[in-house]
Amino acid sequence: MEIIIRPKNKWWQLNWREIWFFRDLFYFLSWRDIKVKYKQTIIGALWAVFQPFTTMVVFTIFFGKFAKMPSDGVPYPIFVYAGLVFWTLFSSSLSHVSNTFMENERIITKVYFPRIILPASSIITNVVDCLIASLILFGMMIYYHFDISILGLTIFPVLITMTVFSTLGIGLFFSALNVKYRDVRFVLPFFIQILLFVTPVIYPVSIVSEKYRWILGLNPMSGVIETARVVILGVGQVNWQLLSMSVASMAVYCILGYLYFKKVERYFADVI
């Protein structure tokens, strides 16, 4: 095997063979994050549930009870929780991914490996958290007498995958930006917070007039959450226009994020 190092390699290409070679590193980095997080097993698992659950309770009280937010005929707690399962995955992995290079600065300046492994592996813990949190969702479905359908169970991993790729696309961009501009990490929480309100987590898509609904689709999470409610809870119709819009924007973010990341990736060790 020959390696050639030049000032400008074909930067936009992803070297799959190399990534395959480093697959064990991906495994061990994900394993490290999970291990460290769940070192105190019970606390770790409880925390994964605690965050979306508390948010659900607070949202139910304020938005469901007091503000009388419509929820497409579904009990508000389960309506909002179904959204929160995916939203929490998105928001926590986005901030996790964006800071991944700063947290692993030492490794980056001392060892070579395809850098993309770091952000990719840092999402895994969040996926585990999300799976634990979704157990509560199924618990609530039983409590509120919803049928757990085969279709819902098959679509669930698809939606998780979509969320993961949306995060990866946007996160790659921010993680690379974060290396160069250190104030990005202060802006990011604010950005994520704002994003919560333009994502149909608290409210249903139906409160937006039909003409403008597609704009919500610029946010990939809109399609994911809306489809999750329809398919998993089994109420209403899939909004294909919104979903395809979300898939398209996810693809665009992935490509843009990836290109920016690849462009600056090689200089991480010089700048960080």
Add this chain to the structure above:
Amino acid sequence: MSSIIEVKNLSKKYTIGDRQGYVALRDVMMNIIKSPLSWFGNKVKLAVTHNKYNEFWALKNVSFSVEKGEVLGIIGRNGAGKSTLLKILSQITPPTGGEVRLGGRVGSLLEVGTGFHPELTGRENIYLNGAILGMKKKEIKAKFNEIVKFAEIEKFLDTPVKRYSSGMYVRLAFAVAAHLEPEVLIIDEVLAVGDADFQRKCLGKMSDITKKDGRTVLFVSHNLDAVERLCSRTMLINDGEVVSIGETKEIIALYKSKVSSLTVKEMILPPRDNTIVVFEKISMNTDDAVDVSDGFEIGQKIRIKLEFNIKESAKDIEISFKLRNSHEVDIMFSSLSDSCGFKFYEFQPGKYSAEIEIPNNFLMPGLYHIDLFATRPGFAGIDAQKDVICFRVFSRNTIKEINYGMGCVVSNATWSVTPLGRKTS
């Protein structure tokens, strides 16, 4: 015979100021909003003229090749470009010009214990660190017992490494690294760790790797004995350029005679064109009329005299120096404004001389290096010259071996003991 490493005209440029401080997105955006035209103008100016004030070539046209199975030593002063070369070869940073062809997978050991996680146990860290260094899970599993045995940590395998002593930590880290098996192994100064016994063991392991296994190794070290023992051929680098490559013995002799005279009383610094502050000469002396050609006695004050030339008048130039010991630990950092009531000295164009006094009974016996800096606010570097002079401090007349060499500076702490009542039995 075919060469496994082929380096052609390799260069690397750094922009001084890149790593000092950081760029805030906020500032960049504000600049664009405030004066979009001048921001754009600056960008164009930068692209057209190159800002030569802040350029620094860490490597200049370096070419060499290494045969399969060869152990090549790389020596040179601090800041000569050794580490940059290793970083390019291990793909951590890209070169600015030139080309490298590697005929095999490279494993680099620029630091021991990279990626160790304090919360994880020794066992877990062996796997994690192994994977970070490029080992496969299978390989680590196969070598696991060997690693544990080498590190002598059998009893503490399931203890989180945050509870390890620093000795245990370093032993484990080296043990993992020593069991790497890439086609080309790059090692930077890792032997400077652990106690003397373990260092000997590491050196033994290193010579096993190189001699028995016939692997290609690039070895950077300040430990000339180690280089002499391990390497058949050695390359001397100075100021980013290859001075000479050849028989290890000859190169080490050359290095000793030319580059690293241990204590230099006076150094004329190489002229630089494109800086506002040009450091010209640095010299050292002491109060007494004692000959300081071989170093300073611990009780002597050390005077550093610095001569420099200011090219433009500027009211915000800061001149600083840093003192490092031979373990690369920063001992002190001092700036001109410290002695001017924290205000900048107002320089007019012309030549200046500055005298710095380091108190006596302060530095421990050992070898010290000085770095010089000329900066402007926000740590924007004008010039940084690493390792301009080195000197030795010794303790010939001091009766007590100063605390067995513990600590970085001479302890001037005072103790007083008060008995708090006697035990009655």
